[in-house]
Amino acid sequence: MHVVLVGPPGAGKGTQARGLSATLAVPHISTGDLLRALAGASTELGRELAGILSTGALVPDTITNEIVRRRLSEPDARAGSLLDGYPRNRTQARALDTALAAHGRELDRVLELVLDDEIALTRLLSRGRGDDTEAVIRHRQHLYRTQTEPVLEHYAGRVVTIDADGTVEQVAERALRALREE
Numbered sequence: 001m002h003v004v005l006v007g008p009p010g011a012g013k014g015t016q017a018r019g020l021s022a023t024l025a026v027p028h029i030s031t032g033d034l035l036r037a038l039a040g041a042s043t044e045l046g047r048e049l050a051g052i053l054s055t056g057a058l059v060p061d062t063i064t065n066e067i068v069r070r071r072l073s074e075p076d077a078r079a080g081s082l083l084d085g086y087p088r089n090r091t092q093a094r095a096l097d098t099a100l101a102a103h104g105r106e107l108d109r110v111l112e113l114v115l116d117d118e119i120a121l122t123r124l125l126s127r128g129r130g131d132d133t134e135a136v137i138r139h140r141q142h143l144y145r146t147q148t149e150p151v152l153e154h155y156a157g158r159v160v161t162i163d164a165d166g167t168v169e170q171v172a173e174r175a176l177r178a179l180r181e182e
Contacts, residue, residue, distance in 0.1 A: 001026060001080045002105060003179070004087065004096075006151060007113030009140040010120030011164040012171055016113065017084040019172050024179075026080035029071050035059055038067070056136035058088060058143060065095040072099050089147045093154040110155045111175055113164035117141050 001024060005013040014030055021028035039049035045063075052059055068086050071077065087093040100106050120141070124132045152159050160178040164171050 001108045001179075002083075002100060003081070003108060004083045004110045004155075005085075005113060006110055006148060006159075007164055008115055008117065008120050008144045009137060010123040011113035011115040012123075012168070013084045013113060015168055016111075016164075016171060016175055017082045019168070020175060020179075021082045023176065024080065024082065026082055027076050028082050028084060029068070029077065029086070031064060031068060031083075031085040034067050034071065035064070054131055056131070056139040056143075058147070061089070061091050061095070064088075065092060065099075068092075068096065069099040073103065078103065078105075087148075087151050088143075090150055090154050093151045107155065107158060109179060110152065110159045111178065112152060112159050112161040113171070113175075114161055115164040119165060 003020070003024070003026075005017050005020075007013050014032070017028045017030065035049055035053065039046055039053050049059060049063075058064075064086065068083070072081060083096070087096050096107065121134065121137055124137050125134065160181075162171065162174040162178050166174075
């Protein structure tokens with residue numbers, strides 16, 4: 001099963017993806033983790049990514065699409081994957097469709113995690129990550145609304161919406177129930 005988790009920053013996509021990937025026995029593919037790892041490298045690309053990530057801007061689609069395409073072609077992702085943080089826009093959604101189709105696969109579900117912006121802000125500020133300032137978080141929230149929410153239209157018919165407010169366990173239960181009911 002190939003699943004994408006979509007939701008505003010702070011909705012718990014990473015947390016839910018880790019648990020769901022174990023339950024579904026598919027790899028959790030976090031573009032944020034992949035990009036942060038590359039940004040930590042002492043390479044030209046690493047320095048470029050570090051600068052982009054520190055401002056809260058989105059990494060260019062060409063870079064992100066290639067990183068995800070390579071990860072999806074690895075053997076452990078053939079039977080399924082749980083994508084967290086990708087696709088962030090329609091261009092990336094089309095690239096994902098192409099990458100999956102190249103291996104005779106398609107996206108099964110999109111789990112949309114819905115959470116109030118103020119609750120998300122509080123969550124993100126409390127985790128203490130260096131790039132989580134209020135200004136950066138607000139900028140990411142704006143980018144989510146303007147660029148990522150339209151991805152839901154691209155995948156109409158495959159989107160399942162769940163409330164991301166609650167404990168990790170409550171949200172996980174809602175997510176699993178939604179995946180099993182579809």
